[in-house]
Amino acid sequence: MVTLADVARHAGVSASTVSYVLSGKRSISASTRERVQRSIDELGYRPHAGARALASSRTGILALMMPLRTDLYLPVMLEIAMAVTTTARAHGHDVLLLTGEEGPEAVRRVEGSAIADAMIVMDVGLDDPRLPQLKRAERPAVLIGMPGDTTGLDCVDLDFEAAGARCVDHLADLGHTQIAVLGEPPAVYARGTGFAERTLAGLRAAATERDTGLLHRPVEGTYAAVSATLGRIFEERPATSALVVQNEAAVEPLLAVLRQQGRAVPEDVSVVAVCPDQVARHASVPLTAVGVPAQDMGRLAVERIVARLGGQAPSGPLLIAPELTVRESSGSRRGHGRR
Structure with a gap:
């Protein structure tokens, strides 16, 4: 690694002169400054963060x-x-x-x-x-x-508020009147995390506007948690015909549980997600989804x-x-x- 001392020796000046050229804190003659800069370029010297900070009050x-x-x-x-x-x-x-x-x-x-x-x-x-x-x-x-x-x-x-609304509008346009939401883990809502709360606000506002029933359940992304939550959803709302999932880890467990229950997607239950496109595209059933950019x-x-x-x-x-x-x-x- 090229050091400031290497530049000084190459340019035939003191190390302090090189430092002054870098920092601009003292007046250096144009010829000396050019010689130092030429040595810096030829040796490929890169000032460390401290030297850059001296020169510009910035670390980069x-x-x-x-x-x-x-x-x-x-x-x-x-x-x-x-x-x-x-x-x-x-x-x-x-x-x-x-x-x-x-x-x-x-x-x-x-x-x-x-x-x-x-x-x-x-x-x-x-x-x-x-x-x-x-x-x-x-x-x-x-x-x-x-x-x-x-x-x-x-x-x-x-x-995310508009994303939640888009999910409800899409399902309502398809005739679904009872929608359940599998959300993020409970701790995410307990912290008041913005994206989760805003999505939920959008879901609820659109459901009210479209006169659609909406049931929200936070869920951990494990098969056991998804299975238990889905069981409770269908027990509470047996007419549920569509699910919105905003929990990437829960996507495959959800599809697996539905298969295990004999519920075909989308023939028996429609599923819409808020998730990255790669998750939606590569799911075992490619998901209708609002992508996370x-x-x-x-x-x-x-x-x-x-x-x-x-x-x-x-x-x-x-x-x-x-x-x-x-x-x-x-x-x-x-x-x-x-x-």
Whole structure:
């Protein structure tokens, strides 16, 4: 690895002169500056984060706060993180991944140090405890997710409320009047996680508007949990003819339980999901679904951070319109249900 001392020897100057050229803190003659820069280029020297910070008060690093929780679908989180990383590199930034569940303390650590220029925050709750700290922070932040109050915040997210409504509208258009929702694990709702709560709000509002019965049940993504929950649903609402699932881990257990019960999809029960396209496409019955645009969410978050670092004020919430793709799992209510 080429060091600052190597550059100094190559250019025939002192190490402090190279440091001054990098930091701009002292006046250096044009000829010396050119000689040092030529040595930097020829040797392929890359200043470390500290040197870059001295030169520009910037580290070139973005902090991505992505708590790794067992009750969230990790592949989606990682897809967003990959989109953040690749987009950041395209703009000349590296990404520091913070995976701990530290809440406001993580924000304070980034804000109180020189480890990153800006923050991208995931797993956002409606009343997220990090929000007061983020609003006071001097370093810009963008949320991938939508809190209850977006005042003064940059946010990027799928319009999950509209996504829930699209699911109900699709099923109601097919004649379904009793719909059950298999949601995220209970802990996700207990935290007030934004995407889950907003989807549920959209489902309920559309069901009311379409005069459709709606039963919501949180569920863990295991076969046993899905089987027990589905049994209770059909016991409580035997006329249920359609299911909406927003829990990627529960998709295959759900389809397996339906097969075990002798319920054909979509002949007996229609199934619609809110999930990534790859999950919907590769399910044992390809699912009609509203896709989760993970790559777009990560890319747009970085583009907003870059704009903020360039001096742009917060732009407020950016909601991505949901797209529902009809596949093999949804059909007309005629002949559905077991009464």
